[in-house]
Amino acid sequence: MSLTRQDVEKIAHLARLSITDQEMPVYVTSLSRIVDFVAALAQVDTSAVQPMAHPLDGQRQRLRPDVVTETDRHEKYQRNAPSVQAGLYLVPRVIE
């Protein structure tokens, strides 16, 4: 196994995912398989290659005039929120 249970617990914490004890061994095995599989990339000499982030060369982020184009639709958007009060999203207490 290229990843240990502790590795996967750390990854799950970074990704903010709760993983049950039952699921954990499956992820240790399958994530190790994937990490071993993509390790093939290390064999390639890329010392002279620039990393590629975008498939179309020369594509630049467009700028637009800084003007308001959206109307206030917070009521419609907040209809999908699990918990809202007075136009605010409710979460568990953060600051004691």
Place this chain on the structure above:
Amino acid sequence: MLHSLSIGELADHLAERKISSVELTRHFLARIERFDPSLNAMITLTAEQALAAAAAADARRAAGERGPLLGIPLIHKDIFCTDGVRTSCGSRMLDNFVAPYDATVVARLKSAGAVMLGKANMDEFAMGSSNETSFYGPVKNPWDTTRVPGGSSGGSAAAAAARLAAFSTGTDTGGSIRQPAALTGVTGVKPTYGRVSRYGMIAFASSLDQAGVFAGSAADAALVLEAMAGFDPNDSTSVDVPVPAYAAGLNAPLKGLKIGLLREFFDGLEARNAALIEAALDVYLSLGAETVEVSLPSLPLSVPTYYVVAPAECSSNLSRFDGVRFGHRCADPKDLLDLYRRSRGEGFGAEVKRRIMTGTYVLSAGYFDAYYLQAQKVRRLITDEFRTAFTRVDLLLGPTTPTPAFAIGAKIDDPVTMYLNDIYTIGANLAGLPALSLPCGFVDGLPMGLQLIGPHFAEERLLNAAHQYQQATDWHRHGPRGFE
């Protein structure tokens, strides 16, 4: 029968008032009711809205409007936001999400007068190659309901194959249109990166995702793509390049067309699959095309490259699901961390969690250079090799998939085996190239796909080449038994 007609023929029927859009819509809705229980291709049916949209299309026609899609029924992949209609992305996370606006693809097809019948099943967040990762259960392949339809746009492909609508939409990040098109015997087009707007299309891997179409033929796909494509200021990756009249270019002769045969696509190809591809090549030779052998030595690395880049982008994109603003929220969170962890742990399925964790790992401190940066460099090597190949050839030809549709359950327990389904399709996504799959014959009674890949913005050439093949053959006219 109405449902076996092409979009062009249906448009003629509508124009000649042989049928109304309301009647046509009722016909397809009845087919969904009859056949979908055995396929599970649909997540949400919007019959009432569909009949209203059909009546509106009939009214537009009565007022003198014309158009190839006016009154034509379609099904959208449930990854496209539809104003006022649940948009689940195949996930428990969004089971209760009602989109507050239309995706640009949805809006464009609506304004062309196409009538949405409902939303198609899909792999959860478009992550899968078999449509088995959906929260709403697997989709069955109409050619054999014990087999998968491919994925991630499996519902859209099965719906097109069983003629539950005249066409359907899909998205393709690593093969999610072409692979299911091949496994269900329909024509599927993945356009150039940036060709079709992704505004309102739920993001999976932003440097790879692109929207496209499933249809009964290249000619039908050309009509739909023409309506879908084009610049959209709401999508920062949308490209401001004019959209050609794809349908007008379908009949150009292929004499002198240079078709590249990728050595890497044919090494180790199963004999019966290879025989179908060679037979398709013979058709092209008889139409006056020429062949050139080309090699992309880095192409075998496309699957590992993809399974670093795509999960990395997925882990970033899916961080928006926090249980606060929309989507699933766990019961009784004890603090904010607990809210995040349990909402995400409960809302996402196993494959999505696996990809988020893969992406988190390759982006984490100490591993970023070795995995993510290295994958981005190999991605450039692959892209440069495609570019060099296209200085010598007009398009590349090969298989879409290594095998026909496999049994439900056969590969779901081994992610790497599942990922290798996309071995022939991923290259086009990494390089942002347009590609399509079209039916080219059968293995064990199951449809197989021929893949054509072109240089950036060569959709017109691909559709032309696909249409000429479909004029010379009738594989695209075969349909699954029991769905006549």
